[in-house]
Amino acid sequence: MGAPMASNLMKAGCDITVWNRTKSKCDPLLSLGAKFESSPARVASSCDVTFAMLADPESAFEVACGANGAAEGMAAGKGYVDVSTVDDATSKLIGKRITSTGASFLEAPVSGSKKPAEDGLLIFLTAGDESLYKRVAPLLDVMGKSRFYLGDVGNGAAMKLVVNMVMGSMMVSFAEGLLLSEKVGLDPNTVVEVISQGAINAPMFSLKGPSMVKAAYPTAFPLKHQQKDLRLALALAESVSQPIPTAAAANELYKVAKSLGLADQDFSAVIEALKAEMQSSQH
Numbered sequence: 001m002g003a004p005m006a007s008n009l010m011k012a013g014c015d016i017t018v019w020n021r022t023k024s025k026c027d028p029l030l031s032l033g034a035k036f037e038s039s040p041a042r043v044a045s046s047c048d049v050t051f052a053m054l055a056d057p058e059s060a061f062e063v064a065c066g067a068n069g070a071a072e073g074m075a076a077g078k079g080y081v082d083v084s085t086v087d088d089a090t091s092k093l094i095g096k097r098i099t100s101t102g103a104s105f106l107e108a109p110v111s112g113s114k115k116p117a118e119d120g121l122l123i124f125l126t127a128g129d130e131s132l133y134k135r136v137a138p139l140l141d142v143m144g145k146s147r148f149y150l151g152d153v154g155n156g157a158a159m160k161l162v163v164n165m166v167m168g169s170m171m172v173s174f175a176e177g178l179l180l181s182e183k184v185g186l187d188p189n190t191v192v193e194v195i196s197q198g199a200i201n202a203p204m205f206s207l208k209g210p211s212m213v214k215a216a217y218p219t220a221f222p223l224k225h226q227q228k229d230l231r232l233a234l235a236l237a238e239s240v241s242q243p244i245p246t247a248a249a250a251n252e253l254y255k256v257a258k259s260l261g262l263a264d265q266d267f268s269a270v271i272e273a274l275k276a277e278m279q280s281s282q283h
């Protein structure tokens, strides 16, 4: 996600400096003219605004607050925008460390996957420093089609987890429908078409349904990240004593899919976990 977002900023004329743990993944950006720095701290000290796009709470914290992390290069007047999907507690910890340097902090997780990232059509769910939000709004508009400012740090993270909780459960329900249709002798491709014309139409079904029917799962949103988001949504729900039984059941299936070696496939591969459960219930 970080690479296409940075690429769009470059195409819009921004002067970009990048860092990634695996340096070779920066090569396409370097060939477009981006500069490379050897640590998040050095990126932060050489840039006015630093965007971070990391896998999970642990890596987002490490890159912001660990040794040679971005916080070490932060100072008054600079801004740090974390666009990773993390929980509200981690976001608050990162925000506290960044603002202790005098810099400003904005959390801004995104809705929208690989293709919207490439096309500059992401949806930003921001919270934190409002003046930094206004300052980076033109950059968000290069990378996205809309942006929400949701108030205090934690609200952007929570909004993102709610949206992905719904998405993860929807995908499981869709997978169940495809398999059930096949079992009763229907063509699952027709199910995809019927759904696409009715009230439960969602781009996700039309986009992923045809390849799911062929048992192909080209990665847009890695399954391991969908399971991470369900895990974080469950913790969020527990923190306010809110039951989310459907999401809890969906989470179990993503965990099974991970154990089947599907962590890096698209999250639509969760259908394979259902197939595995079907097989084991037949024995």
Ligand SMILES: NC(=O)C1=CN([C@@H]2O[C@H](COP(=O)(O)OP(=O)(O)OC[C@H]3O[C@@H](n4cnc5c(N)ncnc54)[C@H](OP(=O)(O)O)[C@@H]3O)[C@@H](O)[C@H]2O)C=CC1
Binding pocket: 001, 002, 020, 021, 022, 023, 025, 053, 054, 055, 056, 058, 059, 062, 063, 083, 084, 085, 086, 110, 111, 112, 113, 114, 220, 221, 222, 225, 226
């Ligand atoms: N893919 C999607 O459709 C969407 C993803 N998201 C969220 O965006 C974030 C990134 O997703 P995506 O780009 O798909 O994920 P990837 O798994 O492709 O990329 C994860 C990034 O995090 C880095 N990373 C992981 N662990 C560490 C670590 N310990 N220290 C330093 N860097 C680390 C990776 O570095 P390295 O290259 O070295 O492995 C890589 O740059 C996630 O939070 C995800 O939930 C949000 C919306 C859509």
Ligand SMILES: O=CCCC(=O)O
Binding pocket: 085, 110, 111, 112, 113, 164, 221
């Ligand atoms: O976090 C990933 C979201 C994927 C999407 O919104 O399509």
